[in-house]
Amino acid sequence: MIDTKHRIIFNSENCIGCKLCYKACFVDVIRWDEEKKQPVFQYVEDCEHCFWCEVLCKKNCIKIIPDFESEKLLQTFDRYL
């Protein structure tokens, strides 16, 4: 999916720097800040809402808010464009 408007809410307060969210991302949305030892949600526009980063975070720091309407179904009939 491209041109989507999914959102990611990150609450850094409880983050323990375990890096699991960074590893979990399969499309390079999440980068790692070596100084702060925290994830950076750098390419949110490319998130495919697999939810693995949210699921794996033991400290509940991450919330993915998918915006399904912004995902195109690409069918010719108006209702699906």
Add this chain to the structure above:
Amino acid sequence: MDTYERENISADVLIIGGGIAGLAAALSVKEINPDLDILIVEKQTAGYSGKACRGGGVLQYFDLHKIKPEQFVEYHVHNIGCYLGDQDLLFKYVSMNNHMLDKLVEWGAKLPKRADGSYAVIPTGPMTAMIGVDLDITIKLRRTAEKTGVRFLDKVAVSDLLTTDNSIAGATGYSIIDGTFYTFNAKSVILATGSQNYRIGPMWGSGRGDGIAAAYRAGAEMRNPEFGNFAQLVRVKSHREVVFGENYMYNQLGEHITKNFRSGPEPDISSTAIAEWFTQMSMAKGPIVLKPEESGGNSIYTIWDRPYGEPFWKINEQWADKADGDDWEVCPLFIGEQSPVKVGHDMQTTIPGLYAIGDTSYCGSALAGAVPAPPGRNRGSGILNAVFSGIMCAQSAADNASNAPLPPVDKNQVEECFTSAFTPLWRDSGCDAKDVIRYIQKAVGPMERSVYLSDHRIATAMKYVEKAKELSVSMKANNFHELLACHEANAMVLSAEMQFRAADMRIESRGWFLREDYPEMDNKNWLKWIIVKKEGDTMKLGTEDVPYEKWPVKPQF
């Protein structure tokens, strides 16, 4: 020209892509020769990347005490592969089913068992059954591989393959984090980079075809590229798949439209279901809805105890439930799954020393026949084909690496790869990779252009592909993340071109491949594979006869 860090790395066996196929291959090669130095290069993080950890975790099971592999082969050839499949290879795949499950367990994957120790298998048809696997499958395999000494290099995308005297010599790639440019020198190279999904279906996000494109550019032949057009019914609000939803489709008038394209039970969704959806919509008889009370089944996610995957499935279902409510309207979503790198039984491509496995070569191996694969109307075969091909390539890849010295690397070739890989970074201005991808998605996305084909509609699709191709030469990247998107966009242009040109050539309908203008299967003229190859700067298409005479199940004329 900017300067970038450079690193040269050599290995006996280089595996590109650390999904389930790459991991299975690494473990299998190590079992044959533990002394071999194996390196897996993965553009994200092996263990967490790829698709096996994002799907249903369902594996196909054959009770080999009750059915003989040849029985399934016969069924498959007539009903699914439609005489384009390699029957010997399919026979091996079925015969090795129980062995593969045992291997997965040995490598650390968790398959649910019953109290008596047997696999918790659930029958799905007269010949088939299924068994779950937990979604930490790839993490477990990575850990086991690490213990055996397999090396991993994450966040490095391979952009090109290196050849010397037409044999494989290695690959080049770059770190998507800091741009370090890598030259890999290896005796055997195993391509396990997945299929082409054109960035449309969300969970299929990792299948962007860049490995397929690298193989094509290096001169490897492709087979069956026209079968890269899988589509699945999804609910229109959440876009979640409804597997087997085609069995209970209704139009706005309340008519049961499944019976228009299906007279009896079928193994899985067919292109005729997609065509029916399109026809009904064109006649203004949409929206098309499902009657869930007719589905007759519960969610597969809850059948087995799979604690690692459970929260993943749950959160996905929760969001989808919230979006859909009671709305059961469906529409097809293009998924693609082009997997065309041509290989033999040892998974070797037409470039000696280069192997292609898993979703990179599922159609290219001809195992599946006339269907886009995975799943190839054969659910639960995606992960197992990856394991199967990983095992099948191991002996040859290990022998090749054990017996030969490291091949020399052509320095000029490396410099050419470096320049072509980084050019989008050096342009002062240009278009975004997504501008190119948008045109490709316009070509492949609509069902009537990619699944329910006709001469005219293929020509329309090709116009969009041409437009994308024109734009692609001016792509500009501002960072390494965008650079990767440029390479993936190039791969999408190439895949789409192969797909439509091959589709234009195949003037018949067969298996999943469906043309409104040529609706019949033509065994007289089209028991042929379409082969695509780069010659100079042009894409050459040709055909190869399917050697059906040597196989037990014969087509009717």
